[in-house]
Amino acid sequence: MAFEGLAERLQGTLNKIRGKGKVSEADVKVMMREVRLALLEADVNFKVVKDFIARVKERAVGQEVLESLTPGQQVVKVVNEELTALMGGEQSRIATAQKPPTVVMMVGLQGAGKTTTTGKLANHLRKKHNRNPLMVAADIYRPAAIKQLETLGKQLDMPVFSMGDQVSPVEIAKEAIARAKEEHHDYVLIDTAGRLHVDEELMTELDEVKEVARPDEILLVVDAMTGQDAVNVAESFNDRLGITGAVLTKLDGDTRGGAALSVRAVTGTPIKFAGMGEKTDALEPFHPERMASRILGMGDVLTLIEKAQTNVDEERAKELERKMRTNELTFDDFLEQLAQVRNMGPLDELMNMMPGAGKMKGLKNVQVDEKQIGQIEAIVRSMTKAEKEDPSILNASRRRRIAKGSGTSIQDVNRLIKQFGEMKKMMKQMSGMQKGKKKGGLGGMKFPFM
Amino acid sequence: MSFFKKLKEKITTQTDSVTSKFKDGLTKTRDSFVGQMNELVKDYRKVDEEFFEELEDILISADVGVHTVMELIDELREEAKRRNISEAEDIQPLISEKLAELLQKDDEEGGLNMQENDMTVILFVGVNGVGKTTTIGKMAHKFKEEGKKVVLAAGDTFRAGAIEQLEVWGERTGVDVVKQQAGSDPAAVMYDAVQSARSKKADVLLCDTAGRLQNKVNLMNELEKVKRVISREIPDAPHEVLLVLDATTGQNAMSQAKTFSKSTDVSGIVLTKLDGTAKGGIVLAIRNELDIPVKFVGLGEGLDDLQEFQADQYVHGLFADVLKEAEEAAEKSE
Ligand SMILES: Nc1nc2c(ncn2[C@@H]2O[C@H](COP(=O)(O)OP(=O)(O)OP(=O)(O)O)[C@@H](O)[C@H]2O)c(=O)[nH]1
Ligand SMILES: Nc1nc2c(ncn2[C@@H]2O[C@H](COP(=O)(O)OP(=O)(O)OP(=O)(O)O)[C@@H](O)[C@H]2O)c(=O)[nH]1
Numbered sequence: 001m002a003f004e005g006l007a008e009r010l011q012g013t014l015n016k017i018r019g020k021g022k023v024s025e026a027d028v029k030v031m032m033r034e035v036r037l038a039l040l041e042a043d044v045n046f047k048v049v050k051d052f053i054a055r056v057k058e059r060a061v062g063q064e065v066l067e068s069l070t071p072g073q074q075v076v077k078v079v080n081e082e083l084t085a086l087m088g089g090e091q092s093r094i095a096t097a098q099k100p101p102t103v104v105m106m107v108g109l110q111g112a113g114k115t116t117t118t119g120k121l122a123n124h125l126r127k128k129h130n131r132n133p134l135m136v137a138a139d140i141y142r143p144a145a146i147k148q149l150e151t152l153g154k155q156l157d158m159p160v161f162s163m164g165d166q167v168s169p170v171e172i173a174k175e176a177i178a179r180a181k182e183e184h185h186d187y188v189l190i191d192t193a194g195r196l197h198v199d200e201e202l203m204t205e206l207d208e209v210k211e212v213a214r215p216d217e218i219l220l221v222v223d224a225m226t227g228q229d230a231v232n233v234a235e236s237f238n239d240r241l242g243i244t245g246a247v248l249t250k251l252d253g254d255t256r257g258g259a260a261l262s263v264r265a266v267t268g269t270p271i272k273f274a275g276m277g278e279k280t281d282a283l284e285p286f287h288p289e290r291m292a293s294r295i296l297g298m299g300d301v302l303t304l305i306e307k308a309q310t311n312v313d314e315e316r317a318k319e320l321e322r323k324m325r326t327n328e329l330t331f332d333d334f335l336e337q338l339a340q341v342r343n344m345g346p347l348d349e350l351m352n353m354m355p356g357a358g359k360m361k362g363l364k365n366v367q368v369d370e371k372q373i374g375q376i377e378a379i380v381r382s383m384t385k386a387e388k389e390d391p392s393i394l395n396a397s398r399r400r401r402i403a404k405g406s407g408t409s410i411q412d413v414n415r416l417i418k419q420f421g422e423m424k425k426m427m428k429q430m431s432g433m434q435k436g437k438k439k440g441g442l443g444g445m446k447f448p449f450m
Numbered sequence: 451m452s453f454f455k456k457l458k459e460k461i462t463t464q465t466d467s468v469t470s471k472f473k474d475g476l477t478k479t480r481d482s483f484v485g486q487m488n489e490l491v492k493d494y495r496k497v498d499e500e501f502f503e504e505l506e507d508i509l510i511s512a513d514v515g516v517h518t519v520m521e522l523i524d525e526l527r528e529e530a531k532r533r534n535i536s537e538a539e540d541i542q543p544l545i546s547e548k549l550a551e552l553l554q555k556d557d558e559e560g561g562l563n564m565q566e567n568d569m570t571v572i573l574f575v576g577v578n579g580v581g582k583t584t585t586i587g588k589m590a591h592k593f594k595e596e597g598k599k600v601v602l603a604a605g606d607t608f609r610a611g612a613i614e615q616l617e618v619w620g621e622r623t624g625v626d627v628v629k630q631q632a633g634s635d636p637a638a639v640m641y642d643a644v645q646s647a648r649s650k651k652a653d654v655l656l657c658d659t660a661g662r663l664q665n666k667v668n669l670m671n672e673l674e675k676v677k678r679v680i681s682r683e684i685p686d687a688p689h690e691v692l693l694v695l696d697a698t699t700g701q702n703a704m705s706q707a708k709t710f711s712k713s714t715d716v717s718g719i720v721l722t723k724l725d726g727t728a729k730g731g732i733v734l735a736i737r738n739e740l741d742i743p744v745k746f747v748g749l750g751e752g753l754d755d756l757q758e759f760q761a762d763q764y765v766h767g768l769f770a771d772v773l774k775e776a777e778e779a780a781e782k783s784e
């Protein structure tokens with residue numbers, strides 16, 4: 001309940017609207033309420049949400065949504081577009097200084113993942129960019145922080161510069177850069193101690209480290225599970241240091257990760273990497289669009305909508321939906337759906353994009369293997385018009401004839417007919433779900449193939 | 451002038467210590483706190499929609515969670531109607547009392563389930579980086595001060611430098627640490643630790659575990675096994691399973707509480723990093739839904755920065771910063 005996706009959230013509203021044919025401004029308001037709740041539940045900061053809703057609403061009460069046949073889809077689409085725009089494009093590149101070494105400073109709250117990310121980044125630079133980074137242990141406060149980085153260095157077989165915990169971080173940074181120059185390291189990654197953004201003394205220390213290290217990148221490391229406070233943290237670090245980007249850690253968890261949006265909104269800097277685990281290779285480029293869907297809690301359903309929109313004629317979709325509801329679907333419709341689905345991309349990928357699809361029992365049985373599609377087409381083509389329209393007349397001799405005509409076995413034909421029956425049943429269920437109370441449906445979205 | 455600005459002003463003029471920091475307020479008794487809050491609201495405006503919206507924002511910004519906030523506000527709205535309350539001054543005490551009550555029932559003992567004549571075993575669990583190891587260090591210090599013999603178990607054999615980190619805390623507090631090599635089986639470490647602590651006649655055994663995200667099934671199974679090993683050696687142990695939550699965490703903390711409870715039967719929460727600006731308001735929702743009490747709060751990285759949880763102080767802290775912010779904003783605009 002707590003983590004309903006936006007699609008599910010909008011469903012109830014859409015059901016009411018559907019009967020009315022047209023969407024009013026009041027309806028849009030109700031939908032905006034749902035969008036707001038979805039974002040707040042995903043930990044997007046409430047002020048960021050307010051601004052965001054204002055923008056989406058402006059577009060939503062415009063022609064775009066009101067006049068659409070599929071207002072739910074349109075709202076989700078507008079939300080997603082705005083969200084993706086806010087998240088910015090993909091930018092998982094680390095700056096390169098004109099004159100090496102490039103200096104990168106890792107900063108952030110306690111326990112966010114700075115030290116671990118320092119190790120990951122070193123590994124990434126070596127593996128993906130063939131670089132030779134030097135890691136610097138500049139956390140002199142946390143018990144065994146230096147040991148932690150050194151252990152990572154040992155695991156990676158990469159050098160770590162340290163001067164113990166009795167020397168100031170400023171001094172350590174200075175010496176480290178000198179060392180890097182001597183030893184021809186092209187990157188210097190400085191791991192700093194975790195600190196609160198309101199800790200004046202320690203924030204000043206970062207200023208000083210920045211002063212001597214003249215970093216090309218200052219990366220704010222943010223825990224993806226961070227709640228409303230992400231805004232304060234990001235704002236403070238950015239105001240103070242001028243961060244150049246962020247790394248979002250612990251995204252391998254099940255958090256929605258609304259902090260990503262908050263950080264992005266208040267700093268305007270890109271999120272460059274995603275931490276996806278505790279090991280040193282668990283660093284991935286950050287994908288803003290995927291993050292947008294994750295925040296909304298709707299799998300990749302948005303990509304799916306886009307695909308559907310480009311592939312399907314809306315009128316035809318409506319007709320199919322009606323047939324589905326009334327259980328009139330024929331083998332011809334089935335074939336047409338199949339063709340459309342194929343146009344959209346690999347089947348299992350599509351299935352994965354649908355929220356809740358994995359959990360639906362019915363879907364497992366009708367799951368169609370890409371290779372089998374040709375066979376299915378052949379079978380359907382060998383049917384007569386009457387057979388296509390009314391599968392119930394398919395007796396044993398007809399089935400034998402079809403198998404022969406399509407070059408398949410009678411078992412193949414039997415299987416398809418059974419699957420078709422199941423699919424019809426399921427579609428009926430699902431379209432019922434769209435109308436009704438049951439949860440876990442497809443959120444009022446009309447897919448051409450269901 | 452906004453309601454909350456006035457509220458803030460009253461607090462500051464009355465006692466600086468209460469607002470300045472959650473920490474400073476910890477010595478205040480519950481009565482004086484509620485009393486003060488009641489005093490604060492003499493000449494306020496009406497209980498209207500704007501009032502509730504402001505309240506909603508404050509609670510949401512403290513990570514209480516939309517669902518719980520809506521529920522709370524609905525209750526307050528109804529209560530206000532039922533009691534015919536239209537002045538903010540009359541609803542104010544209701545708010546703080548309601549929140550505090552939710553967090554700490556009146557007859558609740560609080561504190562830890564300590565064994566009188568036997569060793570008390572406390573297991574620390576939680577996701578990565580929340581402050582488990584640090585809390586163990588602080589708690590070791592607390593018990594040591596009480597004259598107890600304490601042993602620490604280095605059950606995080608996975609994270610780089612985790613064992614060394616606990617050892618530093620052992621040195622700082624003058625407490626023995628039972629450890630094995632990095633990479634060894636944490637359940638085996640626990641077995642060792644129980645034996646060793648027993649033979650040392652320890653009063654308290656504090657068990658560290660590696661941070662793990664609750665959606666990692668293997669790691670949650672591993673944790674169950676660690677707990678099982680302890681229970682096998684001492685039937686009613688661990689006497690406390692403390693889930694460490696980072697106050698900075700948002701709604702995911704609910705999922706943490708649910709999953710960790712399922713696998714280790716969590717008996718209490720330690721809410722860390724409350725010395726920052728985050729409020730950890732999700733503990734309200736956790737209490738509401740799962741009935742897990744907050745037992746301690748972490749207020750810094752030092753030995754003394756662990757305090758027993760006090761609901762009224764916490765609720766006050768929930769509002770203090772926002773009040774300050776509101777006041778500053780109001781000042782700017784004036
Ligand atoms: N699952 C997961 N764990 C992570 C990730 N990044 C870091 N961690 C874990 O988070 C915890 C804290 O990481 P650290 O690297 O020590 O964090 P830090 O910011 O250096 O901490 P301080 O130096 O104490 O401020 C450790 O248990 C890490 O293993 C990630 O992307 N996924
Ligand atoms: N400001 C503040 N920092 C804290 C508090 N508690 C812990 N920390 C810091 O948070 C960081 C992580 O603490 P740890 O004790 O290593 O956390 P952990 O849960 O043991 O981490 P893993 O074992 O890596 O999962 C360290 O930098 C601690 O100093 C607190 O109450 N306030």
Ligand SMILES: [Mg+2]
Pocket residue numbers: 114115116139142145191192193194
């Ligand atoms: Mg660190």
Ligand SMILES: [Mg+2]
Pocket residue numbers: 582583584606612658659660661
């Ligand atoms: Mg630890």
